[in-house]
Amino acid sequence: MQRGFPVHEFPYYYVIFVPALGGLLAGLISYFLIKKQYGVQGLIETVTLRGSRLNLKDTFLETFTSIITISSGGSLGKEAPGVLAGAGTGTGTVAFVWKILKSPERQLQVLLGCGAAGGIAAAFCAPLAGIVFVVEVIYGELETSTFIPIVISSVFATLVSSTIFDMKPIKISSYVLVSPYEELMLYLVLGLCAGVISTILIRTLYFTKDIFTKIPIHTSFKPAIGGLLVGLIGFFYPWILGMGYNVIMDALNNQFTF
Numbered sequence: 001m002q003r004g005f006p007v008h009e010f011p012y013y014y015v016i017f018v019p020a021l022g023g024l025l026a027g028l029i030s031y032f033l034i035k036k037q038y039g040v041q042g043l044i045e046t047v048t049l050r051g052s053r054l055n056l057k058d059t060f061l062e063t064f065t066s067i068i069t070i071s072s073g074g075s076l077g078k079e080a081p082g083v084l085a086g087a088g089t090g091t092g093t094v095a096f097v098w099k100i101l102k103s104p105e106r107q108l109q110v111l112l113g114c115g116a117a118g119g120i121a122a123a124f125c126a127p128l129a130g131i132v133f134v135v136e137v138i139y140g141e142l143e144t145s146t147f148i149p150i151v152i153s154s155v156f157a158t159l160v161s162s163t164i165f166d167m168k169p170i171k172i173s174s175y176v177l178v179s180p181y182e183e184l185m186l187y188l189v190l191g192l193c194a195g196v197i198s199t200i201l202i203r204t205l206y207f208t209k210d211i212f213t214k215i216p217i218h219t220s221f222k223p224a225i226g227g228l229l230v231g232l233i234g235f236f237y238p239w240i241l242g243m244g245y246n247v248i249m250d251a252l253n254n255q256f257t258f
Helices: 012-032 039-049 056-071 079-101 106-124 127-139 144-164 180-214 219-236 245-252
Strands: none
Touching: 012 056, 012 219, 039 079, 039 106, 039 127, 056 079, 079 106, 106 127, 106 144, 127 144, 180 219
16 A cells, blocks of 8 residues: 555455454563563553563564564554563663673663663654653653653664654645634543543444453454455455555545545
8 A cells, every 4th residue: 555556455354354463473472472562551560660670582572473463464663662672672782782891770760761761752853742641651750861862862862763764854835823822722622522532432442452352262263264354354444454544645635534
């Protein structure tokens, strides 16, 4: 689709069953090889309770399963895998240095944040987003000792992704504030609507998770069912396949109707 091929040029079974195959592979790897699944929630817990120590094998296997899921059409983004891969790299680096230089364990937390910020910044060419994400979500506080390394990491990660991989920031249509009072009131309404929709989305996700928990089959096969459902929906609405950033850009540029 990213190269301009309509999804209906592929056989129907290809569109429907490839996401299921990706889900099956991800489920088998997760169940049999990964001992501890992190995600963003796990990173927050690790920073808060576990001295910022990550299992590097589990970290990169979890990132690998995300790559399988996304590349097979799974309806996911690259945010969490990017954060996890960056955090794993950061803690892996400091663990190696710590053995040689006997650095204080506090450096684990600092470089975990640096890696996570670099992951977000590199994925979206957005260094400020990487900084704010780590300070707000991962750390939950702002300290000079952690803020400066995070800024440096985010900026250099953006430079690397832009120079080597030719990553570009998301472009949106030009914007001008015409009537501050009227438009700010509309933004207030937009914020309230976004809060309601966010709540509905989160509750729907947990509801779906509860349903899948009750399905009487082996845990490793459940992602395949999810992939099959994604494939069925994607055959009729191909916009949901993959990361969906084209849809986001179309919406931001007023090219995607309700």
